[in-house]
Amino acid sequence: MRNFAANVPWTIGNSDGVTTATISTSVPSRLDRLPWSRWHWTVVIGLGTVWILDGLEVTVVGNIAGRLSEQGSGLPITGAQVTGVAAALYVSGACAGALFFGRLTDRFGRKRLFMVTLAVYLGATALTSLSYSSWWFFAFRFITGFGIGGEYAAINSAVDELIPARYRGRVDLIINGSFWLGAIAGSLLAIFLLDTRLFPKDVGWRLTFGLGVVLGLVILLVRRHVPESPRWLFIHGRADEAETLVDAIERRIEEEKGTPLEPAAGTITIRQRKSTGFRDIARTVFTDYRRRAVLGLALFIGQAFLYNAITFGFGEILTKFFGVSTSRTGYFFAVIAVGNFLGPLFLGKLFDTAGRRVMISSTFLLSGALLFVTAWLFDAGLLTAFTLTACWCVVLFFASAGASSAYLTVSEVFPTETRAMAIAFFYAVGTAAGGISGPLLFAELTSSGVVGDAVLAFQIGATLMCLAGVVAAFLAVPAEGRALEDIATPLSVHTEPLPARALVDWPAPPTPPTPPAPPVERPGRPGCPME
CATH class of the missing domain: 1.20.1250.20 (MFS general substrate transporter like domains)
Known part of the structure; x- marks a missing residue:
């Protein structure tokens, strides 16, 4: 410790x-x-x-x-x-x-x-x-x-x-x-x-x-x-x-x-x-931790679009393209839901052992890539209602772990005084993105009965999921096994300010062997750790 x-x-x-x-x-x-x-x-x-x-x-x-x-x-x-x-x-x-x-x-x-x-x-x-x-x-x-x-x-x-x-x-x-x-x-x-x-x-x-x-x-x-x-x-x-x-x-x-x-x-x-004043909260999240804010937005928007691409119109796709009765779509959805739950259950431990950056980026990138493959198979007419559902299960096995890691990320990478408000903001953005994109974009694409429209819906969700994975590969915080106060210093704690050059978001120079170690700094705000 x-x-x-x-x-x-x-x-x-x-x-x-x-x-x-x-x-x-x-x-x-x-x-x-x-x-x-x-x-x-x-x-x-x-x-x-x-x-x-x-x-x-x-x-x-x-x-x-x-x-x-x-x-x-x-x-x-x-x-x-x-x-x-x-x-x-x-x-x-x-x-x-x-x-x-x-x-x-x-x-x-x-x-x-x-x-x-x-x-x-x-x-x-x-x-x-x-x-x-x-x-x-x-x-x-x-x-x-x-x-x-x-x-x-x-x-x-x-x-x-x-x-x-x-x-x-x-x-x-x-x-x-x-x-x-x-x-x-x-x-x-x-x-x-x-x-x-x-x-x-x-x-x-x-x-x-x-x-x-x-x-x-x-x-x-x-x-x-x-x-x-x-x-x-x-x-x-x-x-x-x-x-x-x-x-x-x-x-x-x-x-x-x-x-x-x-x-x-x-x-x-x-x-x-x-x-803690609202000004303090806003400055902390969007100025002092701006890279983490970008990460949170990317993760929440990416997972919202992928989930809407699949779940918003899954029933319409099954009924229009494969003739599945509306009274039976609930069984297919239950199977998809099983895949969603098994992802976090089996992959969760790896987020504490293999590490946040590796697992967040890989689950986002892999689920996006698998949805691209599903779109290609669907476009080629190689899928049935059962094999399409199986493909969705595999995609969402990884996507569900990635989506859950978005909540994990924003709940641990900001200071204690701002934690609930940060979670609320990114949740609201992700929920709004899903709530707006579903009815306005994916509902029309998946219910049109045109194969190309459904394929486009899959490709949009997959693209944004992959982009979020790329962002995570560069910006995800290695928070595994670390105390919350080590990941993000509480606002109630301050250190002596460093020279202005030390506030730039560059790697810290090596510590000289003789003098004592310099104070740890957070970019944009004196006295907080580098991201």
Whole structure:
């Protein structure tokens, strides 16, 4: 474990946030040296399983569109309104919720917000099941998206700050990939609950939302036992609470393992602050860490376009080109979802061992290249519905790991004070790109019934995915096994400024053997590490 106090000559400077005391703490190194335990499983289950609910609901809504438009469904709405207006409002709500709750998460804490966002999500989902007017349905879909957008910001920041550094990559990937477990369940659940031999037309679709609420309440009960992030606490003037919390976690793990923990090595000295100004956040993300911002944008936009190229029109392609019945497309989607989940599950560990740069760039480039191959085979008429689905599974096996690594990247490469807001911004950009590109571009290409149009859709998604992979090959941060404070120095910590020439983004000169090592610098902002 890196010893912050020994390796970096910390001094304190001013900030735009409200500051309190100056403290030294070993909380980060104590959290990162913990062995995997039942306590970590509580964190994963309490925070990560909400993505299963998200996948469940998103898939169910797509599958019930036809039922809602039928006479006797209890809701005067058309299928186009469900997949068009309601879907657009859900995406808009997710973008707005991410930005709104992301700012509050950085200011008021991870736990307070991840309890609020889940409550918003569950309340809106329950109200959706009771909708008897299309306008109420639209409103509740927006609020549901508002809650899930906030979840992405609050949950990803909390998970990164609670999970030991050596496990962070695989845990993040599997948590984000668990969305597809929900998608599998949603595809199969819709087949069962929409069977009019079992449930009336105006009941089955309501039960799909109601079941999501029940599962969410179970998650809410587990989440009550997940603590606030100690990293957030000690920065925001609550160092004693952070120390007490980590003491309790250590005692619990020692009791479970039956042996004392190894001593933690390394402390960090900061000036506490109660909040961080929005100007500080914007300057940090887009000026001090501008290369990482470019990386985040490339990854999120690339994966959004690839996924829309495949998933937005997969049903239309299967029905128009291969004559698959619309009642059977759910089975094909379930198979695709399995491929999506297996990618992060089997490749996740490599992000902690082989390294971030190698794995992020390779998953993006490989999935893009495989989609080009799929487009060529489709254009040549060499595929059937089953072999095309198999090709999609292989593409998305790698693409899902790459897409999950986009969330991992933006959640770990920015300072603690900006983490939730950075996640929110890049999530909103990626979600908006997907939400806009899907209806405006890919829907028309994949539903036209023209082979060349579908091939073009595949090629657009593959091209942007490959471009993002190239960006990652040059800009991805080698964050594997490193403490978050080592990857991005907290804004509360400052070092003595270097000469102006040292602020240019060039490789640092070798350290002379005799004098002490110079302060580590971050480009564009005195006192922060080189990217």
